[in-house]
Each structure stands twice: as C-alpha cells, then as structure tokens.
Amino acid sequence: MGVKLLLEKANVPGIRSYDVYRREGGYTTAEKALKEMSIEAIVEEVKKSGLRGRGGAGFPAGMKWSFIAKPEGLPRHLVCNADESEPGTFKDRYLMEFLPHLLIEGLLISSFALGSNDTYIYIRGEYAWVATILEEAIAEATKNGFLGKNILGTGFDCRIHVHRGAGAYICGEETALIESLEGKRGNPRIKPPFPAIQGVWMRPTVVNNVETLAAIVPIIKMGGEEYAKIGVGRSTGTKLISACGNINKPGVYEIDMTISVEDFIYSDEYCGGIANGKKLKACIPGGSSVPILPANLLLKTAKGETRYMNYESLSDGGFATGSMMGSGGFIVLDEDQCIVKNTLTLARFYRHESCGQCSPCREGTGWMEKIIQKIELGKGEISDIDLLWDIQRKIEGNTICPLGDAAAWPVAAAIRHFRDEFEWHITNRELSQTSNFGLQHYADPIHVPA
Amino acid sequence: MSLQFNNEQMTELKRLVSRYPEGKQKSALLPVLHLAQDSFGGWLPTEAMDYVAGLLSIEPIEVYEVATFYSMYNLKPVGKFVFEVCQTGPCMISGSDNIIAYIQKQLGIQPGETTKDGVFTLKLVECLGACGYAPMMQVGKVYREHLTKEKVDAIIAEYRMQVIAQN
Numbered sequence: 001m002g003v004k005l006l007l008e009k010a011n012v013p014g015i016r017s018y019d020v021y022r023r024e025g026g027y028t029t030a031e032k033a034l035k036e037m038s039i040e041a042i043v044e045e046v047k048k049s050g051l052r053g054r055g056g057a058g059f060p061a062g063m064k065w066s067f068i069a070k071p072e073g074l075p076r077h078l079v080c081n082a083d084e085s086e087p088g089t090f091k092d093r094y095l096m097e098f099l100p101h102l103l104i105e106g107l108l109i110s111s112f113a114l115g116s117n118d119t120y121i122y123i124r125g126e127y128a129w130v131a132t133i134l135e136e137a138i139a140e141a142t143k144n145g146f147l148g149k150n151i152l153g154t155g156f157d158c159r160i161h162v163h164r165g166a167g168a169y170i171c172g173e174e175t176a177l178i179e180s181l182e183g184k185r186g187n188p189r190i191k192p193p194f195p196a197i198q199g200v201w202m203r204p205t206v207v208n209n210v211e212t213l214a215a216i217v218p219i220i221k222m223g224g225e226e227y228a229k230i231g232v233g234r235s236t237g238t239k240l241i242s243a244c245g246n247i248n249k250p251g252v253y254e255i256d257m258t259i260s261v262e263d264f265i266y267s268d269e270y271c272g273g274i275a276n277g278k279k280l281k282a283c284i285p286g287g288s289s290v291p292i293l294p295a296n297l298l299l300k301t302a303k304g305e306t307r308y309m310n311y312e313s314l315s316d317g318g319f320a321t322g323s324m325m326g327s328g329g330f331i332v333l334d335e336d337q338c339i340v341k342n343t344l345t346l347a348r349f350y351r352h353e354s355c356g357q358c359s360p361c362r363e364g365t366g367w368m369e370k371i372i373q374k375i376e377l378g379k380g381e382i383s384d385i386d387l388l389w390d391i392q393r394k395i396e397g398n399t400i401c402p403l404g405d406a407a408a409w410p411v412a413a414a415i416r417h418f419r420d421e422f423e424w425h426i427t428n429r430e431l432s433q434t435s436n437f438g439l440q441h442y443a444d445p446i447h448v449p450a
Numbered sequence: 451m452s453l454q455f456n457n458e459q460m461t462e463l464k465r466l467v468s469r470y471p472e473g474k475q476k477s478a479l480l481p482v483l484h485l486a487q488d489s490f491g492g493w494l495p496t497e498a499m500d501y502v503a504g505l506l507s508i509e510p511i512e513v514y515e516v517a518t519f520y521s522m523y524n525l526k527p528v529g530k531f532v533f534e535v536c537q538t539g540p541c542m543i544s545g546s547d548n549i550i551a552y553i554q555k556q557l558g559i560q561p562g563e564t565t566k567d568g569v570f571t572l573k574l575v576e577c578l579g580a581c582g583y584a585p586m587m588q589v590g591k592v593y594r595e596h597l598t599k600e601k602v603d604a605i606i607a608e609y610r611m612q613v614i615a616q617n
Contacts, residue, residue, distance in 0.1 A: 075471075087538045087577040118471075125484065125522045126578050128591040161469040166480050167521035169576070183479030183512075185519040201474055242582055244540045250582035288539055288577075329581065337543050345539045349576045355519075 002256040003230055005218040005238045006211070010098050016133065018140035021101040027146055029221040033109045034154050037220075042113040046216065048224025050236035055081055055172070055209030056287060056327040057402075058311055067196035068114055069204040076204045078116035080107060080213055081177060082123040082130075085169040087288035087349060088329025091240035092210035094252040096123070096130050099214070100137035104160065106213040108146060109220055111158045114206055118159050122177050125166040134162050169353035173401045174207040176355065187357045188401035211240055231257040235310035239328055245283075246334035248272035257310035261285070262299045264309050265332065266447060273447075278334035280444040282417075285314055286326025288346050289406030291413030292339070293323050295444035319413070335439045339421045343414040344372045350407035361404040364395040368411055375422060378429035385422050389415055418442070453497050455505075459489050463505060475506050479516055482506065483523055492532070493524035521575065529564040529571035531609045533557075534588040537574045540581035549585045549597045550574065556606060569613055570606075 014020040021027070033042055047062030068076060080103070084092040096103055103121075111119045123131050138160050141147045149157045163181055165171050171180045175189035178200045199205020215237060219227045228236045235257040244250045247265065249272035255264065264270045265280065274280050280295045300307060302321035307313050311325045333342065351365040371388050374380050392408035399405070415422060420440065425432045455463060462485055463478075470477040482505065486498050499513040506513075517523045524532075535550050554560060557570050564571040580586045583595035594605055 084579050085577060088540050088581050090579045090581055090583075093579050118469075120469075124579065125480070125520070126588055129593075163469070163477075164481055164484060165520070166484065166523060167575075168519065180480065181477060182474070183476035183506075183508075183516065185515055201471060201477075244581035244584065245543050250584075252582070284539075331540050331543075331581070333543055342539055342543060345537065345542045349538050352521075352576050 002254070002259065003238060004254050005227075005230075006095065006099070006102065006214055006240060007252075007254045009102075010094075016098060016100060016137070018101060018137065018144060021099075022144070026101055027105055027141075027144075029217050030105050030108045030146060031152060033220050034112055034152050034156060039113050039115070042109065042220060045220055045224035046113075049215075049219040049227040050224075050234060051212065051215055051219060051227070052234070052236075052311065053209055054211035054215065054239065054328070056086060056289075058325065061208060061212050064196070064208070065110075065114060065206060067194065068206055069197045070115070071204070074203055075117065076115045077200050077206075078107065078111050078114050078119045079174075079177065079181065079200065079205055079207045080119070080121040080210055081172060081174065081207050082121050082127070082210045083165055083172040083177060084127075084210070084327075085124055085172050085353075086327045086329055087346065088244055088284060088331040089242055089287050089327040090244075091242040091252050091328055093127055093130060094242070095210055095214055095240070096127070096134060100133050101141065102214050102217060103134075103210060104137055104141050104147070106216040107160055108141075108151070108158060109216050110206075110208070110213055111160075112156055116206075117157050118161065120181060120200075121160065121162045122171070122181055123162060123164055124171075125164045128164065131162050131164050138162070168355075169349075170355045170401070170403055173403065176401065177207060178205060185355070187355050188403075190400055232308070232310055233312050235312060235325075239309075239325070241309065241328045241330050243271050243330040243332070245330075245332035246275050246278060246337070247332045248275050255309055257308070259309050260299075261307045261309055261314075264330075271330075271332065274332070274334050276334075278336065279439060280332065280447065281335050281337055281439055281442050282333045282339065284323075284329075284331040284333075284410070285309075286324045287329035288331070288349065289409055290324040290326040291319055291322070291409055292333075292342075292417065293413075294417050294442040296442065297321050297417070299444060319409070320416075323413075336436060338376075338436055339414055339418040340372065340376050340425050343411060344369070344376050346410045347372050347407070350403065350410075354403060354407070358399040358404065360395045360398040361407060364391050364404070365407045367391050368407070372411070375425050378425065378433050380422075380426040382423065382426055384426070385415060385419065453490055453495070453501050455485075455489060459485060467506075476508050476512065479506060479508070479513065480520070483513070483517060487523060492528050492530075493526060527564075530569050530613065531589055532571040532573060534573045534575045534578070536576070536578050536580070536584070536586055536588075538577040540577070541584040541586065544584035546585040549587075549599075549602065552599050552602055556602065569609065 051061045052058040171186040176186040180186045195205040347369040351369045356362045392411045396408040421437045466478045503510040585597045586595040
C-alpha cells in the first residue's frame with residue numbers, strides 16, 4: 001500500500017459531512033495555518049514541498065503563488081479550477097464528491113496565504129450535483145466558523161462561491177476560465193499580462209486545480225520538507241490517477257509516484273490488469289492530449305528501463321518515445337481497439353472544443369477530423385497520413401492557448417507509433433470496415449495471457 | 451411578456467448576483483442562464499435571453515454570444531428528458547457506439563431529434579468526466595453510468611413512468 005495523503009479518509013462513512021470530517025481531524029490544519037503561521041511561512045512550506053500543479057501543466061504551485069501582485073487597495077482572488085474536462089480525467093470530481101471539506105480546508109488556507117476574501121470554485125456545469133455537495137459543505141463550514149467573517153478570531157474574512165460553467169473544455173485554460181467567470185465566452189487571453197497581475201476583473205488572481213488546493217492541507221500539516229520526501233526527484237508527494245478504459249478496476253487511485261507503470265496496470269491494488277483476459281495494446285497515460293504509447297514503450301522506456309508513474313519517467317524519451325503525466329487521466333486500450341477510431345474521437349473532441357479564436361486551431365482541428373474520418377471510413381489515401389502530419393505540425397505552437405497543442409499531439413503520436421495501422425486502413429479499404437488491425441507488433445511483450 | 455421569474459426564482463437570481471463584486475453583475479450570466487433554462491422549459495428562446503439581459507443590465511448581444519458558445523444551453527426546444535450520451539475516446543473504447551445505436555433503436559430517433567410525444571431527446575456529447583464509469587450519459591442533472599442495454603431499457607421505462615405519474 002502506498003502513502004495516502006488525500007484519499008486516506010475517503011472510505012470513512014459520512015466523511016462528506018462537516019461533523020465526521022472534523023471528528024477525523026479535519027480543519028485542525030487550517031487552525032494551525034491561520035493561528036500559528038504567517039502568510040510567508042505558509043507560502044514557504046508550499047515552495048519547499050515541490051508541489052506541482054495537478055491540472056496538467058505541472059507548474060510549481062509555490063512559485064505560481066509568489067507571482068501574485070499585491071497593489072494597495074486592489075482585492076486579490078483565488079480561483080479553484082474544477083472545470084475538469086480532459087477526456088480520461090475524473091479525479092477532481094471524486095475529491096469534491098466524497099471529500100468536499102478537504103478541498104474547502106485547502107481553499108481556506110490558500111485564500112489566507114494569498115489574501116483572497118472572495119474565492120471562487122469554477123466547476124464544470126455538468127457536475128451539477130457536485131456543485132450542490134460543495135454548496136452544502138460551504139454552508140456547514142460557514143456555520144462552524146471556518147468561513148465567513150473574522151475566521152477563528154484572526155480578522156480574516158473569506159467567502160467561497162461555487163460558479164457553474166456551461167459546457168466548454170476550453171474553460172479549463174486559466175485565462176478562458178477567467179473570461180467565463182466574468183460572464184463571457186471562454187476565449188483565452190493573450191499573456192502577458194498573467195492572471196497573477198491582471199486576472200478576474202483585472203485584479204491579481206491565482207488559478208489552481210482542485211487536487212493542487214486539496215494537497216495544501218497535507219503539506220501544511222506535515223511540513224513541506226516531509227511532503228517532498230514522498231515520491232522521487234521533482235515528482236513530490238502523491239498524485240491522483242483516474243484510470244479508465246479496458247481494465248478490470250477503473251477508478252481513482254492515489255499513488256506516491258514511485259510505482260512502475262507495469263505494477264499500476266497489473267497489480268490488484270490498482271487497475272487489476274486488462275479486462276476480459278485481453279492483451280494490452282496502448283495507453284494514453286495523462287489525459288487525452290498527451291501522446292499515446294504502444295505497450296512496449298509504455299512499460300519500458302526506449303532505453304529498456306522500467307517506466308514509472310511520475311512526471312520525469314513518463315516523459316522519458318521526449319515525444320519521440322515518451323509521453324506525459326498530464327492530468328493523470330490514464331486511458332488503457334486493449335487488443336480490440338482501433339487506433340484510427342480512437343484518434344478520430346479525440347480529433348472530433350478538439351474540433352468541438354476549439355474556441356475559434358486562432359485560425360490554425362479553428363480550421364486545423366476540423367481538417368484533421370475530416371481526414372481521419374475519411375481514413376476510418378475506408379476512403380483514405382496514403383498521402384492523407386503526411387497531410388495529417390503537416391496540419392498537426394502547423395497547429396502546434398501557433399495558437400494563443402495550449403488547446404492547439406493538445407489537439408495536435410494525439411494525432412502526431414498516433415501516426416508516429418501506429419503509422420502502419422493507418423496504412424492498413426487505407427490499403428485494406430473493405431477489410432478495415434469489418435475487421436480490426438489488432439495487435440501486430442504492439443502487444444505488451446511481458447504479460448501474455450494464456 | 452410571458453417569460454418571467456417567479457418570486458422564488460427572483461430570490462435565487464439575487465443570491466447568484468450577490469457572489470460577484472458591485473458592478474460586475476455580468477459575471478452571474480452563466481448561472482442565471484442555467485436558472486432561466488431550468489425555469490423556462492429546458493431551453494432558451496430569444497425572449498428568455500433578452501429577459502436575462504434586462505435583469506443583468508447588459509446588452510442582449512452579450513447574452514446571445516455566451517448562450518451560443520456553451521454546449522449546455524439549448525437554443526431549440528428539447529424533450530422532457532434529454533439523453534446526452536458521451537461518445538469521446540474512453541467511452542468509445544468501452545462500448546458507447548453500441549449503447550448509442552441501442553438508444554436510437556429503442557426511441558426511434560436519431561441524434562439531435564426528439565420523440566414525437568416530446569418526452570425524449572437524444573444528444574451526442576463530448577467527455578463528461580465519467581470515463582471510469584463508461585459508457586454513460588447525462589439526463590438532466592444526474593449521470594447514468596455503466597450503461598448496458600438492460601439498464602437503458604430500465605431508464606427509459608423509469609422516465610416513462612414519471613411522465614405517466616405526472617399526467
């Protein structure tokens with residue numbers, strides 16, 4: 001069993017309620033932070049912890065906090081990014097649904113450290129019932145003096161507001177989220193200015209992911225140095241992984257980032273192996289936008305070393321032979337899955353979610369979807385593969401926000417590692433409509449079911 | 451004008467607007483549009499958008515551009531129950547194609563259509579963050595997960611019963 005810092009109490013009956021959370025030691029860390037620690041000391045602990053943003057980009061949270069501008073007379077805001085929309089990712093939902101008070105305690109400590117008297121949780125609109133759970137938890141915390149005016153007699157006021165989005169993946173990008181919070185279309189802003197200087201309502205703003213803010217509680221509780229001892233290298237602490245696809249035990253798991261990818265997929269404590277006795281074909285290890293890896297490159301790096309579930313190891317080999325930790329959305333594909341079809345659904349997703357502001361993304365995502373659809377329907381040409389490659393290359397890096405990159409990478413990786421499957425679809429027009437390319441040489445070479 | 455919030459809905463409107471700083475009432479637009487859609491039969495006619503613009507003291511165009519951007523706002527009438535079935539990667543590899551085909555067959559409609567009796571609408575949507583519980587769909591404010599053909603039948607029967615009970 002690995003270390004559990006976030007989900008340790010997830011199975012305690014009634015932990016969703018204030019009373020049980022408090023009885024289990026909840027809000028004692030907030031008391032420690034607000035009563036015994038200075039703002040500087042809290043920020044210092046977060047820096048020492050090495051905590052990296054858990055939304056996908058992995059930017060050091062303490063450093064992000066230290067950028068916030070503090071001009072006289074201008075309110076500052078903390079915004080919790082709960083717009084979880086990256087396909088394969090459902091970890092924040094789990095945290096909010098089952099441990100709402102852990103998030104609120106993290107928000108309270110973070111709001112205190114950043115000087116935010118009005119903190120917002122921007123939650124994706126579809127998580128309507130989760131928004132209700134959060135509102136109830138906020139009401140309980142307010143009733144018990146952990147939110148509201150003069151919290152714990154410190155003179156610090158804090159209100160937390162739940163703001164429901166309305167269906168737009170792009171609002172997970174922090175400047176699009178801010179626009180949306182202002183009641184506008186979710187069009188990302190050009191940076192600079194960064195939100196830390198001019199964010200929501202042109203006020204200094206920090207936007208952090210749900211899991212990042214929940215992790216503030218164990219960091220302050222145990223101290224940044226102790227937290228940093230868990231994990232390996234720059235992958236400190238624990239990470240929530242939402243595992244899905246063709247595995248025996250889909251779900252949300254907390255790992256300490258020292259576990260191998262092989263153990264994560266095959267051990268009974270985590271995914272429990274590939275479902276229905278099938279073989280592993282491929283995996284998208286960090287949410288739909290990170291590169292897909294064939295089984296042989298997933299379990300071992302190109303150098304033949306064991307690959308681990310952490311930021312450095314998952315990206316070992318760069319995009320040529322590696323992938324990314326991303327959001328922790330771990331999508332497993334078995335031998336029956338068609339890479340062309342899978343890539344088509346992702347290309348459609350990004351076309352649907354492009355905000356339309358930048359032409360490379362607005363036009364390019366639509367072109368990619370059409371070309372992959374053509375190949376999937378058995379009407380492709382061999383030259384279409386190079387055309388796809390060309391389009392994705394011209395989207396990447398040429399847009400205001402990372403959605404362009406996120407749309408380009410899955411297509412690039414699918415062609416990079418599975419070009420022969422695309423070719424097979426094109427040269428076997430009729431056969432590809434009724435049967436599957438299958439595994440060919442992509443199978444996991446280690447685990448071969450009888 | 452026929453579309454108007456009742457007293458309870460007006461109280462909710464005030465609560466929503468109070469979350470944002472003075473003069474920044476436009477920030478309440480997304481939540482208020484949810485409230486309007488829930489209050490006015492599950493969709494947003496132009497009349498409703500104009501009404502919201504007036505309530506928030508903003509131009510109607512500011513409401514239209516938002517209502518057309520976000521996928522949860524319905525700009526056309528929908529059935530009493532909207533089946534929003536996820537079709538993105540993780541759901542697809544978990545068998546959503548079969549579920550979508552089965553729902554189409556059972557309801558006799560294509561994606562984007564509403565049954566003649568106005569009870570069901572079928573929509574295909576992108577990732578709803580339930581990938582570990584796939585295949586799945588959203589119906590109103592709840593998620594229906596781990597869908598199988600049997601479960602789809604039971605869900606359809608359940609909503610039909612609700613309609614009968616209300617009539």
